Structure formats: structure tokens, C-alpha cells
Amino acid sequence: KMLNDLKDFNNEISKEGIPAFGMGLGINTDTVVVGNMGSDQRFDYTCLGDGVNLASRLEGQSKPYGVKIVIGPKTADAIKDRYQIAELDLLAVKGKTEGVKVYTVGKTVAHMHYEYLKEYYRGSWSDAIRWAKMMINNDDVTIKHYYELMIERMEEGLPANWDGVYRATSK
Numbered sequence: 001k002m003l004n005d006l007k008d009f010n011n012e013i014s015k016e017g018i019p020a021f022g023m024g025l026g027i028n029t030d031t032v033v034v035g036n037m038g039s040d041q042r043f044d045y046t047c048l049g050d051g052v053n054l055a056s057r058l059e060g061q062s063k064p065y066g067v068k069i070v071i072g073p074k075t076a077d078a079i080k081d082r083y084q085i086a087e088l089d090l091l092a093v094k095g096k097t098e099g100v101k102v103y104t105v106g107k108t109v110a111h112m113h114y115e116y117l118k119e120y121y122r123g124s125w126s127d128a129i130r131w132a133k134m135m136i137n138n139d140d141v142t143i144k145h146y147y148e149l150m151i152e153r154m155e156e157g158l159p160a161n162w163d164g165v166y167r168a169t170s171k
Contacts, residue, residue, distance in 0.1 A: 002023070002025065003023065003025070003068055003069075006021065006023050009021070022063075023068070024059055024060075024061075024062025024063055024067075024068060024069070024070070025059060025062065025068060025069045025070070026054075026055045026056060026057065026058030026059025026060065026061070026062065026069075026070050026071075027055060027058070027069065027070075027071045027072070027075050028051050028052075028054045028055035028058060028071070028072035028074070028075055029051070029072060029074035029075040029078060030049065030050065030051025030052075030054070030072070030074060031049065031051060032047050032048060032049035032051045032052050033047070033048045033049055034046075034047045034048075051072075053095075054072055054093060054100070055072070056171070057093035057094060057095075057168070057171060058070040058071065058072060058093070058102060060168075060170065060171045061091065061093070061102070061168060064149065064168075064170075065088050065089070065102075065104070065146055065149060065150075066143070066145030066146045066148065066149040067088070067104040067106060067143055067145070067146055068104075069104055069105050070088065070102055070103070070104055071085070071102070071103045071104065071105070072100065072102065072103075073100060073101050073102075073103070075103075076101075076103040079105075083105050084105065084106065084107045084108075085103045085104065085105055085106070086103060086104055086105075086106050086107070086108045086113060086143060086146075087101055087102075087103050087113075087117060088102045088103055088104055088146065089101075089102055089166050090102075090121065090164055090165050090166065091165070091166050091167075091168060092165050092166070092167045092168065093168050093171075094168050094169065094170060094171050097167075098165075099164070099165035099166070104143060104146070106142045106143035106146075107140060107141060107142040107143070108135060108140075108141055108142075108143065109135065109138055109140055109141060112131055112134055112135055112138070113131075113135065115131050116128055116131035116132055116135065116147075119131060120150070120154070121164040122164070123158050123162045123164070125154040125158055128150075128154060129151050129154055129155070132147040132148075132150055132151050132154075133147075133151070135147045136148060153166075
């Protein structure tokens with residue numbers, strides 16, 4: 001709904017010659033603390049916890065992955081029967097050392113995407129690139145820009161300490 005509303009908004013402002021706005025979403029499901037917090041000097045209704053921090057970091061990864069929505073593993077599990085989801089990566093967000101599988105809402109060709117991920121995770125990046133290129137050329141795939149960006153990343157070369165976890169350097 002937010003993305004559709006943004007499209008409508010951008011259509012309206014384009015009539016006035018104003019450049020379009022972009023938006024990425026990070027969605028994560030977890031236990032958090034929510035409520036009024038603070039002191040007499042500063043008081044705010046807020047949400048705190050690792051789950052909130054991960055959602056924020058996922059939002060920041062929407063552009064590097066070339067998708068509008070990046071979702072955490074619990075969210076992906078909760079929606080997998082209602083939406084087509086695709087695993088993007090095993091990502092250690094900035095400030096964390098342990099990787100978490102991240103996903104998006106989008107259409108792939110399941111068996112080809114599985115082969116791509118298998119080769120990517122094990123560090124066989126030339127084979128992963130081959131699979132990614134096949135996905136880009138497939139009319140059924142809706143996340144083509146993701147594969148283009150991942151090919152760029154892989155063409156930069158396999159890190160010496162590759163363990164299947166991509167470590168983000170930006171928020």
C-alpha cells in the first residue's frame with residue numbers, strides 16, 4: 001500500500017516538474033519494547049530492541065539489493081503462503097557479526113534461484129553469475145535489478161575470508 005501510494009504521489013508531483021521520490025522498506029518480525037520512554041527533559045513514544053535495529057538496517061539495504069522491500073526471516077516465514085518471496089542473501093548488517101537470511105517479495109524461477117544461491121554461498125561465483133544472468137533474461141522474474149547488482153558485487157572478486165555471509169559496510 002505504501003509503495004502504491006508513493007507511485008500515485010510521484011505521478012502527481014511529476015506534473016509539477018518535481019523529481020520522483022524513492023522509498024525502500026525494511027520489515028522485520030521480533031519481540032521489542034514499545035511505549036513512552038525518557039525523562040522530564042526528553043520524553044517520547046518509541047520502539048526499542050534488536051528487532052527494530054534489524055528492520056532499520058534492512059531498509060538501508062533495499063537500494064544495494066535493488067529491491068523495494070527487504071524482510072527478515074521471521075517475516076518471510078509468516079508471509080510465505082500469501083506472497084511470493086525470494087531469499088536474497090545471508091547478511092551480517094552493520095554492527096553485527098552473525099549473518100541472517102534476508103528476503104524480498106518478488107518472483108523468481110525457484111529451481112534456478114536455488115542453484116544461483118547454492119553457488120553464491122559456496123563461493124563459486126562464476127557459476128552463480130551464470131545462473132543470475134539466466135534469471136535476468138527470464139520474463140517471469142520480477143527482481144532483475146537484484147541479479148544485476150549481485151553480478152556487479154561478484155565481479156569485484158571473492159573475499160579471501162568468504163564464509164557465505166555478506167558483511168554490510170553501510171547502514
